[in-house]
Amino acid sequence: MDGEELxxxxxxxxxxxxxxxxxxxxxxxxxxxxxxxxxxGTAVEFxxxxxxxxxxxxxxxxxxxxxxxxxxxxxxxxxxEAYYSGRSLDELCCESLKDFNPMVRVSVEKGDLxxxxxxxxxxxxxxxxxxxxxxxxxxxxxxxxxxxxxxAFYAIECxxxxxxxxxxxxxxxxxxxxxxxxxxxxxxxxDCYKHGCLDTSDASKKSDGTxxxxxxxxxxxxxxxxxxxxxxxxxxxxxxxxxVIERFELSEGRNPGETSISDLPLILKMRKELxxxxxxxxxxxxxSLLERIxxxxxxxxxxxxxxxxxxxxxxxxxxxxxxxDPLKNFFYFDTADGxxxxxxxxxSSTS
Amino acid sequence: MASGSQLEAIxxxxxTIEVSNxxxxxxxxxxxxxxxxxxxxxxxxxxxxxxxxxTPCHANIKxxxxxxxxxxxxxxxxxxLDNLDARRHVxxxxxxxxxxxxxxxxxxxLGQVTVHVKGKTECYECQPKPTPKTYPVCTITSTPSxxxxxxxxxxxxxFAKLFGDKNQENDLNVRSSDGTNSTNHxxxxxxxxTDEDPEQYACKIYDHVFGYNIEVALTNEETWxxxxxxxxxxxxxVLPDNLIxxxxxxxxxxxxxxxxxxxxxxxxxxxxxxxxxxxxSKIFLEALRLFIERRQKDIGNLTFDKDxxxxxxxxxxxxxxxxxxxxxxxxxLFEAKGIAGNIVHAVATTNAIIAGLIVIEAIKILQxxxxxxxxxxxxxxxxxxxxxxxxxPFEANKSCYVCSETPLLxxxxxxxxxxxxxVEKIVKNKLGMHSxxxxxxxxLIFEAGxxxxxxxxxxxxxxxxxxLAELPAPVTSGTVLTVEDLHQxxxxxxxxxxxxxxxxxxxxxxxxxxxxxxxxxxxxxxxxNGESTSAAHPAVTEMxxxxxxxxxxREKPGTKRKLSEMSEMIDxxxxxxxxxxxxxxxxxxxxxxxxxxxxDDIVILDENPETRKKKRLQ
Numbered sequence: 001m002d003g004e005e006l007x008x009x010x011x012x013x014x015x016x017x018x019x020x021x022x023x024x025x026x027x028x029x030x031x032x033x034x035x036x037x038x039x040x041g042t043a044v045e046f047x048x049x050x051x052x053x054x055x056x057x058x059x060x061x062x063x064x065x066x067x068x069x070x071x072x073x074x075x076x077x078x079x080x081e082a083y084y085s086g087r088s089l090d091e092l093c094c095e096s097l098k099d100f101n102p103m104v105r106v107s108v109e110k111g112d113l114x115x116x117x118x119x120x121x122x123x124x125x126x127x128x129x130x131x132x133x134x135x136x137x138x139x140x141x142x143x144x145x146x147x148x149x150x151x152a153f154y155a156i157e158c159x160x161x162x163x164x165x166x167x168x169x170x171x172x173x174x175x176x177x178x179x180x181x182x183x184x185x186x187x188x189x190x191d192c193y194k195h196g197c198l199d200t201s202d203a204s205k206k207s208d209g210t211x212x213x214x215x216x217x218x219x220x221x222x223x224x225x226x227x228x229x230x231x232x233x234x235x236x237x238x239x240x241x242x243x244v245i246e247r248f249e250l251s252e253g254r255n256p257g258e259t260s261i262s263d264l265p266l267i268l269k270m271r272k273e274l275x276x277x278x279x280x281x282x283x284x285x286x287x288s289l290l291e292r293i294x295x296x297x298x299x300x301x302x303x304x305x306x307x308x309x310x311x312x313x314x315x316x317x318x319x320x321x322x323x324x325d326p327l328k329n330f331f332y333f334d335t336a337d338g339x340x341x342x343x344x345x346x347x348s349s350t351s
Numbered sequence: 352m353a354s355g356s357q358l359e360a361i362x363x364x365x366x367t368i369e370v371s372n373x374x375x376x377x378x379x380x381x382x383x384x385x386x387x388x389x390x391x392x393x394x395x396x397x398x399x400x401x402x403x404x405x406t407p408c409h410a411n412i413k414x415x416x417x418x419x420x421x422x423x424x425x426x427x428x429x430x431x432l433d434n435l436d437a438r439r440h441v442x443x444x445x446x447x448x449x450x451x452x453x454x455x456x457x458x459x460x461l462g463q464v465t466v467h468v469k470g471k472t473e474c475y476e477c478q479p480k481p482t483p484k485t486y487p488v489c490t491i492t493s494t495p496s497x498x499x500x501x502x503x504x505x506x507x508x509x510f511a512k513l514f515g516d517k518n519q520e521n522d523l524n525v526r527s528s529d530g531t532n533s534t535n536h537x538x539x540x541x542x543x544x545t546d547e548d549p550e551q552y553a554c555k556i557y558d559h560v561f562g563y564n565i566e567v568a569l570t571n572e573e574t575w576x577x578x579x580x581x582x583x584x585x586x587x588x589v590l591p592d593n594l595i596x597x598x599x600x601x602x603x604x605x606x607x608x609x610x611x612x613x614x615x616x617x618x619x620x621x622x623x624x625x626x627x628x629x630x631x632s633k634i635f636l637e638a639l640r641l642f643i644e645r646r647q648k649d650i651g652n653l654t655f656d657k658d659x660x661x662x663x664x665x666x667x668x669x670x671x672x673x674x675x676x677x678x679x680x681x682x683x684l685f686e687a688k689g690i691a692g693n694i695v696h697a698v699a700t701t702n703a704i705i706a707g708l709i710v711i712e713a714i715k716i717l718q719x720x721x722x723x724x725x726x727x728x729x730x731x732x733x734x735x736x737x738x739x740x741x742x743x744p745f746e747a748n749k750s751c752y753v754c755s756e757t758p759l760l761x762x763x764x765x766x767x768x769x770x771x772x773x774v775e776k777i778v779k780n781k782l783g784m785h786s787x788x789x790x791x792x793x794x795l796i797f798e799a800g801x802x803x804x805x806x807x808x809x810x811x812x813x814x815x816x817x818x819l820a821e822l823p824a825p826v827t828s829g830t831v832l833t834v835e836d837l838h839q840x841x842x843x844x845x846x847x848x849x850x851x852x853x854x855x856x857x858x859x860x861x862x863x864x865x866x867x868x869x870x871x872x873x874x875x876x877x878x879x880n881g882e883s884t885s886a887a888h889p890a891v892t893e894m895x896x897x898x899x900x901x902x903x904x905r906e907k908p909g910t911k912r913k914l915s916e917m918s919e920m921i922d923x924x925x926x927x928x929x930x931x932x933x934x935x936x937x938x939x940x941x942x943x944x945x946x947x948x949x950x951d952d953i954v955i956l957d958e959n960p961e962t963r964k965k966k967r968l969q
């Protein structure tokens with residue numbers, strides 16, 4: 001990492017963010033390679049963030065064509081049929097993204113990712129899946145976990161105006177900056193301002209010490225296999241709703257997002273089945289939430305795309321730079337209550 | 352947006368695009384550097400939403416054309432401002448026009464969105480916002496203890512003295528123990544004779560400010576009784592081989608396009624390096640020489656600009672040399688630039704999150720869904736599992752002098768304080784008025800602003816130098832002054848109370864305003880505050896400091912739902928988010944959930960920190 005200084009161009013362009021995470025982190029970012037499969041609105045927000053941050057390369061995969069839904073939440077594609085007709089999403093997004101930062105290599109990969117060999121994933125520091133079926137997500141997650149060098153795995157989903165992010169960093173070690181306040185109360189938030197950002201104006205940094213931290217992330221399979229009654233109390237309802245929809249899409253052979261409000265009766269039936277099997281009250285998965293998601297189908301509410309894409313962007317930057325507490329292991333946002341919540345779903349054996 | 356309706360927007364921004372914006376302001380490209388932000392942003396948005404009606408205005412939001420009538424045309428105002436002054440200004444106009452305002456800010460990984468609806472919620476000024484920090488003159492001129500003091504000295508005293516307006520007052524001279532000013536001596540020193548060799552001049556300046564002035568300061572024993580003494584520095588000691596290593600051929604072959612830089616000519620390439628005292632000294636001398644030889648026409652009318660490479664180099668070096676003298680740790684150019692330029696660190700991700708949250712609130716306002724408005728805080732470390740924390744908006748503060756018209760109290764020495772001090776420090780600075788009228792009962796004492804006739808302005812100029820008690824309608828203890836800004840449609844009353852003495856350290860302004868809930872040092876909840884440097888005050892510039900003193904405000908009894916103050920964070924222009932044209936009406940159904948939970952879906956924080964701790968332990 002030493003010896004290779006940032007260029008003058010990079011220093012000028014990245015000045016404001018170097019003040020947040022430092023030069024070393026920026027150098028690491030410039031060598032990072034990220035794969036994104038599935039280019040809906042949320043994924044595209046994430047891609048934009050990565051390109052602006054100055055990663056080494058971004059590889060895109062999504063051979064679907066443009067649809068109305070896509071145009072509503074994908075700001076990279078101008079609504080000009082003459083322009084986009086006959087071209088796949090990945091090609092269109094690639095062209096736009098290159099524009100955002102010429103120093104980042106943006107390219108397209110064709111093919112069926114779930115058929116690729118494990119070695120293919122060795123090229124990447126992080127893999128992000130969006131609009132993928134549960135089957136695909138699990139399969140790719142497993143492939144990533146088997147690689148000799150860690151490949152960080154993320155899955156992101158936005159339905160209507162709520163969404164989910166899943167993170168798997170396997171065994172992750174990093175240096176955690178300690179704060180004198182341990183209690184996670186409001187005092188701590190305010191205290192975070194002391195330690196949170198890189199304080200380049202104060203030569204004598206006020207840190208109460210650092211500690212090496214190790215986190216063990218469960219695989220996607222493990223995480224969603226945890227019995228619902230074993231989960232911590234008051235887990236986000238979006239988690240459950242997503243699992244029901246996921247199961248439904250699987251059993252009906254639907255593509256992700258291929259739902260409508262007419263599916264409601266079947267969904268409610270599925271909910272009942274799952275809740276019974278898991279001994280969970282059905283009220284944990286509100287009908288109104290399921291209705292919203294079904295009715296939206298593949299539609300995403302653009303501001304929620306921005307929020308989820310922003311949070312995911314931050315997570316990937318943390319993982320690549322090795323700086324900052326990474327999120328473990330699910331994140332939820334729902335406009336209905338406005339909370340952005342982290343849920344740690346890991347068995348005691350895996351945490 | 353509500354389905355079918357057309358969105359019309361006006362975007363106002365006086366800025367042009369800079370390279371450092373490009374890491375997050377993604378509507379802009381390298382090729383746009385130098386162009387108007389408002390116009391380029393509009394064009395970029397139209398590319399993916401061709402049917403939206405956006406009017407760009409390359410203008411200052413404080414311009415008189417943006418009056419209350421203008422604001423009344425809108426259903427909602429979204430702020431993406433980077434300074435407190437403008438925010439307060441817009442807040443007042445929104446109150447006067449009765450238009451809901453969505454405010455926001457980010458710094459690094461932190462951010463927040465707040466909504467302000469007259470009559471329903473707090474206004475932007477109901478909770479105190481920290482104003483830029485001022486330092487006592489003596490700290491800057493004589494007894495610096497932190498690096499930021501050295502920066503202020505280098506920027507507002509030395510740089511200003513050498514390259515700025517010669518007619519401005521400058522506190523650079525240090526008083527010697529017998530009270531005499533070294534004025535005569537300094538006047539000779541800083542004036543460069545046209546035949547004086549630039550290098551020699553530079554050395555002379557160096558020796559004067561870092562050597563002679565320090566020696567003079569040391570003669571005042573009192574000052575140094577309980578402080579570490581600074582050491583005087585002279586070129587001959589710091590650079591014994593002297594002669595700036597000039598890479599003659601390199602810098603002579605500089606073309607028009609390249610930036611004049613002492614770092615370049617000295618081969619010190621890395622802005623992250625912390626230079627040694629001798630390297631800083633070389634930079635100082637070289638930068639000064641380059642200003643004289645290559646930027647002669649600028650000398651006499653320069654103010655510090657963080658994007659002026661040579662200026663940044665000079666200020667960094669000067670601050671570091673001074674710091675070295677006083678035993679304060681040195682900083683890199685990168686760090687110094689951040690402090691001197693009040694640079695706010697910023698990333699694309701936080702901005703994206705906040706932008707999304709802004710749009711969500713804006714949509715609610717446009718749909719008339721005022722019951723569900725909320726404030727949201729974006730945290731770096733989760734609190735109660737939350738990275739994004741929604742908070743119920745607060746009711747208006749009944750003692751807010753902006754939206755509740757409560758009178759303020761000003762303690763001031765009416766016999767010695769001049770009207771000018773009152774106008775500058777209180778009316779403009781603290782109260783944020785730009786074109787004030789000051790009335791004593793029915794007598795108009797003073798007014799300022801555009802459109803006044805010359806003789807009127809001249810008359811007022813004379814009055815400014817009078818002490819308050821000597822004004823035609825004397826201002827003494829018990830007087831009530833009414834101060835108004837017609838543009839902001841904002842008026843407030845100030846009760847005057849005479850006081851003889853003020854503490855120079857704690858009350859450097861020589862006056863104390865109460866009722867305006869000014870944060871004291873202790874209550875200051877300051878984080879990096881992206882203040883663009885306001886017009887430099889002659890003596891001591893207001894500088895923003897990252898405060899180490901972060902504390903919770905002790906809740907005042909009897910206040911409803913008082914949130915322990917969250918920090919104010921200031922941002923630059925946000926990205927514009929396109930609103931989906933699909934109908935969002937079908938998705939927001941508040942709280943239909945059958946819920947076993949006893950938690951509120953929106954966080955309401957307890958008043959008592961103790962209770963909070965207890966609750967969590969359950």
